[in-house]
Amino acid sequence: MLSAILRKPVSRVVDPVAVFLLRIGVTPNAMTFFGSLGTCVMALWLWPQGEYFWGTMGVIAFIFSDLLDGTMARISKKSSQWGAFFDSTIDRVVDVALIGALLLSLLKTDDRLAVVAFTALIGGFLVSYVKARAQALSLECDGGFAERAERVIILLTAVGFAGIGVPYILAVGIWILAVSSLATFVFRVHQVWKQR
Numbered sequence: 522m523l524s525a526i527l528r529k530p531v532s533r534v535v536d537p538v539a540v541f542l543l544r545i546g547v548t549p550n551a552m553t554f555f556g557s558l559g560t561c562v563m564a565l566w567l568w569p570q571g572e573y574f575w576g577t578m579g580v581i582a583f584i585f586s587d588l589l590d591g592t593m594a595r596i597s598k599k600s601s602q603w604g605a606f607f608d609s610t611i612d613r614v615v616d617v618a619l620i621g622a623l624l625l626s627l628l629k630t631d632d633r634l635a636v637v638a639f640t641a642l643i644g645g646f647l648v649s650y651v652k653a654r655a656q657a658l659s660l661e662c663d664g665g666f667a668e669r670a671e672r673v674i675i676l677l678t679a680v681g682f683a684g685i686g687v688p689y690i691l692a693v694g695i696w697i698l699a700v701s702s703l704a705t706f707v708f709r710v711h712q713v714w715k716q717r
Contacts, residue, residue, distance in 0.1 A: 557615050587612070641676075648709065663712075676694065679691050
Protein backbone atom coordinates (compact mmCIF):
# COMPACT_ATOMS: atom_id res chain seq x y z
CA MET A 522 0.00 0.00 0.00
CA LEU A 523 2.54 2.58 1.16
CA SER A 524 5.20 1.29 -1.21
CA ALA A 525 2.93 2.01 -4.21
CA ILE A 526 2.42 5.62 -3.07
CA LEU A 527 6.11 6.27 -2.42
CA ARG A 528 7.52 4.39 -5.42
CA LYS A 529 8.06 7.39 -7.74
CA PRO A 530 9.57 9.86 -5.22
CA VAL A 531 11.80 7.17 -3.71
CA SER A 532 13.03 6.02 -7.13
CA ARG A 533 14.33 9.54 -7.85
CA VAL A 534 16.76 9.08 -4.95
CA VAL A 535 17.42 5.35 -5.22
CA ASP A 536 18.00 4.98 -8.98
CA PRO A 537 21.13 7.21 -9.21
CA VAL A 538 22.66 5.47 -6.16
CA ALA A 539 21.93 2.07 -7.71
CA VAL A 540 23.57 3.10 -10.99
CA PHE A 541 26.69 4.32 -9.13
CA LEU A 542 27.00 1.08 -7.12
CA LEU A 543 26.67 -1.04 -10.26
CA ARG A 544 29.33 1.10 -11.95
CA ILE A 545 31.84 0.39 -9.17
CA GLY A 546 31.14 -3.36 -9.31
CA VAL A 547 28.68 -3.98 -6.45
CA THR A 548 26.20 -6.76 -7.28
CA PRO A 549 22.53 -6.80 -6.20
CA ASN A 550 23.06 -9.97 -4.14
CA ALA A 551 26.07 -8.46 -2.37
CA MET A 552 23.97 -5.40 -1.52
CA THR A 553 21.23 -7.68 -0.14
CA PHE A 554 23.67 -9.64 2.01
CA PHE A 555 25.78 -6.84 3.48
CA GLY A 556 22.86 -4.45 3.98
CA SER A 557 20.83 -7.12 5.75
CA LEU A 558 23.81 -8.19 7.85
CA GLY A 559 24.36 -4.60 8.97
CA THR A 560 20.66 -4.19 9.79
CA CYS A 561 20.66 -7.35 11.92
CA VAL A 562 23.88 -6.42 13.73
CA MET A 563 22.66 -2.90 14.59
CA ALA A 564 19.33 -4.14 15.95
CA LEU A 565 20.64 -7.18 17.84
CA TRP A 566 23.60 -5.27 19.30
CA LEU A 567 21.95 -2.02 20.39
CA TRP A 568 18.23 -2.62 21.04
CA PRO A 569 18.70 -5.32 23.73
CA GLN A 570 20.95 -2.82 25.56
CA GLY A 571 18.10 -0.30 25.55
CA GLU A 572 19.86 1.88 22.95
CA TYR A 573 16.67 2.34 20.96
CA PHE A 574 17.47 5.64 19.25
CA TRP A 575 21.02 4.87 18.07
CA GLY A 576 20.03 1.32 17.20
CA THR A 577 17.22 2.65 15.03
CA MET A 578 19.56 5.12 13.32
CA GLY A 579 21.95 2.25 12.58
CA VAL A 580 19.15 0.08 11.22
CA ILE A 581 17.89 2.92 8.99
CA ALA A 582 21.40 3.43 7.59
CA PHE A 583 21.61 -0.22 6.53
CA ILE A 584 17.99 -0.97 5.65
CA PHE A 585 18.29 1.46 2.73
CA SER A 586 19.97 -1.47 0.96
CA ASP A 587 16.57 -3.19 0.83
CA LEU A 588 15.46 -0.52 -1.64
CA LEU A 589 18.71 -0.66 -3.58
CA ASP A 590 19.10 -4.36 -4.34
CA GLY A 591 15.89 -4.73 -6.33
CA THR A 592 16.55 -1.49 -8.20
CA MET A 593 20.09 -2.65 -9.00
CA ALA A 594 18.78 -5.98 -10.33
CA ARG A 595 16.21 -4.17 -12.51
CA ILE A 596 18.69 -1.64 -13.92
CA SER A 597 21.42 -4.21 -14.57
CA LYS A 598 18.87 -6.68 -16.02
CA LYS A 599 20.40 -9.32 -13.77
CA SER A 600 17.18 -10.41 -12.11
CA SER A 601 17.12 -14.15 -11.48
CA GLN A 602 15.08 -16.74 -9.64
CA TRP A 603 17.97 -17.19 -7.21
CA GLY A 604 18.18 -13.44 -6.58
CA ALA A 605 14.44 -13.21 -5.91
CA PHE A 606 14.57 -16.23 -3.58
CA PHE A 607 17.65 -14.91 -1.77
CA ASP A 608 16.16 -11.44 -1.30
CA SER A 609 12.85 -12.80 0.00
CA THR A 610 14.57 -15.23 2.38
CA ILE A 611 16.93 -12.58 3.75
CA ASP A 612 13.95 -10.26 4.30
CA ARG A 613 12.47 -12.87 6.64
CA VAL A 614 15.78 -13.08 8.53
CA VAL A 615 15.82 -9.28 8.94
CA ASP A 616 12.19 -9.31 10.14
CA VAL A 617 13.06 -11.85 12.84
CA ALA A 618 16.18 -9.92 13.86
CA LEU A 619 14.28 -6.63 14.25
CA ILE A 620 11.34 -7.95 16.26
CA GLY A 621 13.60 -10.46 18.03
CA ALA A 622 15.98 -7.70 19.16
CA LEU A 623 13.08 -5.70 20.59
CA LEU A 624 11.67 -8.84 22.19
CA LEU A 625 15.02 -9.50 23.90
CA SER A 626 15.01 -5.96 25.27
CA LEU A 627 11.47 -6.30 26.62
CA LEU A 628 12.17 -9.70 28.16
CA LYS A 629 15.25 -8.32 29.95
CA THR A 630 13.04 -5.78 31.75
CA ASP A 631 10.09 -8.17 32.25
CA ASP A 632 7.92 -5.84 30.18
CA ARG A 633 4.46 -7.27 29.46
CA LEU A 634 4.71 -5.80 25.95
CA ALA A 635 6.90 -8.81 25.15
CA VAL A 636 3.74 -10.88 24.56
CA VAL A 637 2.43 -8.28 22.10
CA ALA A 638 5.81 -8.11 20.34
CA PHE A 639 5.80 -11.91 20.01
CA THR A 640 2.29 -11.70 18.53
CA ALA A 641 3.56 -9.10 16.04
CA LEU A 642 6.39 -11.47 15.11
CA ILE A 643 3.95 -14.31 14.45
CA GLY A 644 1.62 -11.98 12.53
CA GLY A 645 4.44 -10.80 10.27
CA PHE A 646 5.38 -14.37 9.45
CA LEU A 647 1.78 -15.33 8.72
CA VAL A 648 1.40 -12.37 6.34
CA SER A 649 4.53 -13.43 4.42
CA TYR A 650 3.72 -17.15 4.51
CA VAL A 651 0.18 -16.90 3.20
CA LYS A 652 1.36 -14.76 0.27
CA ALA A 653 4.19 -17.16 -0.62
CA ARG A 654 1.91 -20.19 -0.39
CA ALA A 655 -0.82 -18.57 -2.49
CA GLN A 656 1.66 -17.49 -5.16
CA ALA A 657 3.02 -21.04 -5.30
CA LEU A 658 -0.54 -22.08 -6.21
CA SER A 659 -0.79 -19.23 -8.78
CA LEU A 660 -3.40 -17.41 -6.71
CA GLU A 661 -3.58 -13.68 -6.11
CA CYS A 662 -2.66 -12.70 -2.57
CA ASP A 663 -1.68 -9.11 -2.00
CA GLY A 664 -2.66 -5.99 -0.17
CA GLY A 665 -3.84 -5.39 3.35
CA PHE A 666 -2.47 -2.62 5.53
CA ALA A 667 0.54 -4.30 7.10
CA GLU A 668 2.74 -5.24 4.17
CA ARG A 669 6.46 -5.48 4.91
CA ALA A 670 7.26 -1.80 4.29
CA GLU A 671 4.48 -0.66 6.63
CA ARG A 672 5.52 -3.12 9.35
CA VAL A 673 9.15 -1.95 9.24
CA ILE A 674 8.15 1.74 9.28
CA ILE A 675 5.79 1.24 12.26
CA LEU A 676 8.46 -0.67 14.19
CA LEU A 677 11.31 1.76 13.50
CA THR A 678 9.13 4.79 14.26
CA ALA A 679 7.94 3.36 17.57
CA VAL A 680 11.37 2.17 18.72
CA GLY A 681 13.20 5.29 17.52
CA PHE A 682 10.85 7.72 19.25
CA ALA A 683 10.85 5.56 22.39
CA GLY A 684 14.62 6.05 22.35
CA ILE A 685 14.22 9.81 22.74
CA GLY A 686 11.68 9.43 25.52
CA VAL A 687 8.29 9.86 23.81
CA PRO A 688 5.85 8.31 26.32
CA TYR A 689 3.69 5.31 25.34
CA ILE A 690 4.92 5.36 21.73
CA LEU A 691 6.51 1.92 21.99
CA ALA A 692 3.33 0.35 23.37
CA VAL A 693 1.16 2.06 20.75
CA GLY A 694 3.49 1.03 17.92
CA ILE A 695 3.76 -2.61 18.99
CA TRP A 696 0.00 -2.93 19.44
CA ILE A 697 -0.62 -1.40 16.00
CA LEU A 698 1.97 -3.76 14.54
CA ALA A 699 0.43 -6.86 16.13
CA VAL A 700 -3.19 -6.03 15.32
CA SER A 701 -2.54 -4.83 11.76
CA SER A 702 -0.35 -7.86 10.98
CA LEU A 703 -3.03 -10.30 12.11
CA ALA A 704 -5.72 -8.29 10.29
CA THR A 705 -3.65 -8.39 7.08
CA PHE A 706 -3.23 -12.15 7.46
CA VAL A 707 -7.01 -12.59 7.77
CA PHE A 708 -7.57 -10.25 4.80
CA ARG A 709 -5.19 -12.27 2.61
CA VAL A 710 -6.67 -15.62 3.65
CA HIS A 711 -10.11 -14.26 2.73
CA GLN A 712 -8.72 -13.01 -0.60
CA VAL A 713 -7.45 -16.51 -1.41
CA TRP A 714 -10.68 -18.13 -0.18
CA LYS A 715 -12.70 -16.06 -2.66
CA GLN A 716 -10.64 -17.55 -5.49
CA ARG A 717 -11.43 -21.16 -4.54
